[in-house]
Amino acid sequence: MNKFPLLRVKISNEYIMTGIVITLMLFIATSKVPFIHVPLIFALALLIDTIFNYIRYKKIKCGVSSAVTSLIILVLLPELMLLDKAVVLIVSLVIGKHLQGGTGKNILNPAVFGLVFAGLVYGLKSITLAGGYYLILPVILSVVYVKFRPYASLGLLAGMSLSIFLKGDLSLLNLLSSGTFFYSFLIITDPTTVSRRPIFGVVASFLVGFIGIFVFNSYLVLNIGILIFNTISFVLDKYSKNSYARKVFSFKNNKKFSFTETEFVDYTETLDEVISEKELSKEQILTRIKDNGVYGMGGGAFNTSKKIETIIKSTEQSKHLIINAVECDPGLIHDDYLLKHHSKEIEEGIDILKRCINFNSITLASKKKVNDSRYLKLMPDYYPVGYEKILVKEILDLELKENHPSTLGVLVLNLQSIYAIYQAVTLNKKIDSKYITASNLLTKEHYVSKVNLDSNIREQFKVSGQNIFSGGGIMQASLCDEEARVDKTTNLIAIGQFPRYKESELCSKCGLCEIYCPSSLKVRHITDFIQAGDINKAIALNKDDCISCGTCSFICLAGRNLSQTMQKT
Amino acid sequence: MKKLSSGFINEEVLFLGYSSKNKAMCHNIYEAFKKNGIEVYAMNTNKNASHDIKVYQSFDALPKVAKTAYVLLSKDNTEAAIKELIERKVTKILIHNKKIVSEETIQFCNTKGVEIEFGCPLMLFGSGIHKFHGFISGIK
Numbered sequence: 001m002n003k004f005p006l007l008r009v010k011i012s013n014e015y016i017m018t019g020i021v022i023t024l025m026l027f028i029a030t031s032k033v034p035f036i037h038v039p040l041i042f043a044l045a046l047l048i049d050t051i052f053n054y055i056r057y058k059k060i061k062c063g064v065s066s067a068v069t070s071l072i073i074l075v076l077l078p079e080l081m082l083l084d085k086a087v088v089l090i091v092s093l094v095i096g097k098h099l100q101g102g103t104g105k106n107i108l109n110p111a112v113f114g115l116v117f118a119g120l121v122y123g124l125k126s127i128t129l130a131g132g133y134y135l136i137l138p139v140i141l142s143v144v145y146v147k148f149r150p151y152a153s154l155g156l157l158a159g160m161s162l163s164i165f166l167k168g169d170l171s172l173l174n175l176l177s178s179g180t181f182f183y184s185f186l187i188i189t190d191p192t193t194v195s196r197r198p199i200f201g202v203v204a205s206f207l208v209g210f211i212g213i214f215v216f217n218s219y220l221v222l223n224i225g226i227l228i229f230n231t232i233s234f235v236l237d238k239y240s241k242n243s244y245a246r247k248v249f250s251f252k253n254n255k256k257f258s259f260t261e262t263e264f265v266d267y268t269e270t271l272d273e274v275i276s277e278k279e280l281s282k283e284q285i286l287t288r289i290k291d292n293g294v295y296g297m298g299g300g301a302f303n304t305s306k307k308i309e310t311i312i313k314s315t316e317q318s319k320h321l322i323i324n325a326v327e328c329d330p331g332l333i334h335d336d337y338l339l340k341h342h343s344k345e346i347e348e349g350i351d352i353l354k355r356c357i358n359f360n361s362i363t364l365a366s367k368k369k370v371n372d373s374r375y376l377k378l379m380p381d382y383y384p385v386g387y388e389k390i391l392v393k394e395i396l397d398l399e400l401k402e403n404h405p406s407t408l409g410v411l412v413l414n415l416q417s418i419y420a421i422y423q424a425v426t427l428n429k430k431i432d433s434k435y436i437t438a439s440n441l442l443t444k445e446h447y448v449s450k451v452n453l454d455s456n457i458r459e460q461f462k463v464s465g466q467n468i469f470s471g472g473g474i475m476q477a478s479l480c481d482e483e484a485r486v487d488k489t490t491n492l493i494a495i496g497q498f499p500r501y502k503e504s505e506l507c508s509k510c511g512l513c514e515i516y517c518p519s520s521l522k523v524r525h526i527t528d529f530i531q532a533g534d535i536n537k538a539i540a541l542n543k544d545d546c547i548s549c550g551t552c553s554f555i556c557l558a559g560r561n562l563s564q565t566m567q568k569t
Numbered sequence: 570m571k572k573l574s575s576g577f578i579n580e581e582v583l584f585l586g587y588s589s590k591n592k593a594m595c596h597n598i599y600e601a602f603k604k605n606g607i608e609v610y611a612m613n614t615n616k617n618a619s620h621d622i623k624v625y626q627s628f629d630a631l632p633k634v635a636k637t638a639y640v641l642l643s644k645d646n647t648e649a650a651i652k653e654l655i656e657r658k659v660t661k662i663l664i665h666n667k668k669i670v671s672e673e674t675i676q677f678c679n680t681k682g683v684e685i686e687f688g689c690p691l692m693l694f695g696s697g698i699h700k701f702h703g704f705i706s707g708i709k
Contacts, residue, residue: 002621467603481623498600498621502593559593564619 001478002564005550006331006441006469007256008499013508013557017064020145020186024071026138027182030131033078041085045070045093052098057505065103065506066093072111072187076127076179077118084122088114104507104558107234109193112226119220127179127219135176142185148510149189151201152229157184158202159209160222166214179219183209188226191510195233204229237509241522241541248382249516249551251330257474259439261333262447264341267460268433275428282356285425292424293431298324298386298414299472301488304421307406307413311357316409318360321353322395325366325415326379326386331474331492334435335415337448339370342419349422350375357411363395364415383475384518384549388412436486439474441496449493457484457493469494475550476563502559513552513562519545523552527565535569570667570675573688573708577661578607578637585650586641587611589618595641596621601694610635628657637661639690644669655681665689 028038049063069092073085080088096113100106118124129135146153160180164170175181188194188205195201208229212222251257280288290305311319323346327335338346350362364375367385379385379394389400392410405412413421416435423429432453438461439446451460457470457480470484470493471477477492486493513523522541529538543566552562582602587595595611599622602609610631611624618624625631634657642650647669654662655677661684664670678685692703 001623002619004621465606479622498596501596501621504593561621568619 001481002561003471003476003478003548003550004499004501004561004564005475005554006477006494006496006499007474008501008554008559009557011557012502012559013504013506013510014062014064016145016508016557017062017068020068020142021064021071023138023141023145023186024068024075026141027075027129027131027135028071030129030134030138031075031078032130033074034082037082037085038074040082041070041074041089042067044086044089048090048093048098049103052093052102056098056102061103061504061506065508066097066110069093069097069111069114073114073118075129075182076111076115077124078130080118080122080124084118088118091117104192104505104509106192108227108230109187109190112187112223112230115223116220116227119223125218125220129177129179129182132173132176135181139176139181139185142181145189146185148191149194149196149201151196151198152188152194152205153184155202155205156188156209157181159206159211160184160213161209163210163212163214178213183222188229191508193230193233195237196511196515197233197236200232200236204232238525246517246520247515248380249518249555250382252381254330257330259331259444259446262445264337265438265447265449267449267451267455270433272423272427272429274426280425285352285356288425288428289421292429294417294420294424295431295488296414297416297420297434297488299489299491304413304417307411308353308356310404310406311409311411314406314409319357319409320396320411321350321357321359321362322391322405322410322412323350323362323364323375323415323418324386324388324391324412325364325370326391327415328367328382328384328386329473329475329491330383331439331446331494332437333446334437334448334491336368336370338415338419338435339366339373343371343373345422345426346415346418347373348426349418349420352421352425353411353418359411361396365391365395383551384547387518387547387549389547390518434486434488434490436490437492439492439494439496441494446494451486451490451493453486453488455486457486458482460486461493461495463495466495467498469496475554476548500559501553501561504558504560507558507560510557512555512557516551516555518549518551519547521545521566523562523566527560527562530565530568571686572706573663573686573690573693575693577663577684577686578602578639578690578694580606581608581610581635581637582663583631583635583638583654583659584609584611584641585638585654586646587613587620587622587624588641589613589615589620591641592621597695598639598641598690601691601696601699605694607694608635628653634659637663639663639665640669641665642669644671647671648674651678655683660684661686663688663690 045066046063049066053061070089073088092110092114096108096110097106164174208225212225294304296302325335362375363377364373365377365379367379367381392398392400392405420431433450435450437446438449468480469477470480470490472489472491517523526538526541526543546566548563550563556562599609613624614626638654638659651674663686667687688708691699692708
């Protein structure tokens, strides 16, 4: 079954577009648009979009983006006759959008396309927004949309403002009425048609604004410049292999993941007994680790004794131990619990390893100062900082690339694996149970539980009739059927509702999936190729570098489970 | 052609044609059934598809064949599927809409004493606009 983040952003493209509609309505309220034009043009836009979307997708799709186009035309062409506005709208949507592929696929900004048409056919070369200082409110509301294309917005704002300044007209009123803010905050920030490249965005949009307004003093030239900018954006984004302008993603202070922690529950009902024996030799230690089945408990389930042997045999001069207690998945708490309640056992686990390998450094990586371990190093709180490759880079400044860390003399073990080493060696205990996090997504409570491997999840947690999910974390879980069992990769069991993945075909190209991809992948392009059956092109864009962190699925405004699509072969 | 009525689907249903290509709608229907306490056995013979829920790939894989089935298939596949459902003693079949089934198949069901109703389950078990759609369509 598919894996997916169990929680995801509620905001969607439709919400954002509705916000833009409301903002545009405020612009219209301050304008000279005849009232009757508004519902008629609005309705015409929805009708055109509905017809074309039905032809394309055989179902009714949300037409709010066409509503935005219609309102922009109303704001910028208030004095045009109703029929002429309708013609401009039809040209915008039919040629400027649907003939180019439809919502989310068009190359040119449909509203600007219509404005160019209006400029050529009706001779409209200048634009003035009436409304004076009443425009301040909708302008303030529109600032939030700069987030989508900040560089292009900044560039255009600078270009148009400088033009007005050089003409000797710079004033707040003039910036409002000239549409400088309107263009910079609402038009050039259309993610579907504008690249998010920083340098290109700033420079090109600056030139568009400056040449259009200062050099030619013509909004027709400005609008044509925007269409050229759209075209170049399309070419650059389509044919470039790399993603860029990446940001780190953090769940810190994200209220979605604020759960109440309740009491620990031990489902295994076993007690650990410390046995008294002589100090073991290195060979005896390694034998116990192997025979008692210690494995990677962070989710990888890799054979720990093999990892240790690789380090021992490694010819690297320096050897390092990294204990991964970062627990960067926002839904997990059991490593924190182990650090708080079993710190002595963990220190002993580390000492056991020190008896086998002479480490140059030992680091216990954690996001929080849970205890006073002398090995503790606080890690920045972003996701997925606990991913092995990222962790090694953060702590040792080593690039793993294709290598496994143990080949570079770096032993990375999950915190619970260290605890398991203690159990396997000191207690001579088989590792047939593990600590996991159990969550109730409905009541927003979670607790640490100790469960036996291979136990039936529904029976163990006494859940029937409800959805129960399990997986490596809240960012990668799947639905449990009746037979699902706790296995070595299980870190989380959760009951709750399915998150809403509406899998809309209408991607707005916001780029959030690429901005936050820790592997800097062109997620949208890769998933488009995969959906089209073109796996080779997806592989050419390094699809296999995906680490399945789930960030893209969490953040996608079109409600797509992108990380699952990335795994398709 | 009888419209979907309340009581037609009760405790469990075999959802034939649960599709990954029409994922959002299929999942909405699945969730609507579940929220109304109806156990769902989803089935799709496509071996290459991946799903968010357990989807059985054949009748033999099913833990049981429910007495009521909901069919959401293309017209080409509906006839053969309905015949198999009848062979497996399904007594009630909800067909998503009239377009996906031929008159001959409907007659065949009638001769076999199988009850047939038509409609999207969301109109009865869904909420919001789906419920409104059901109200307009006369589904109660």
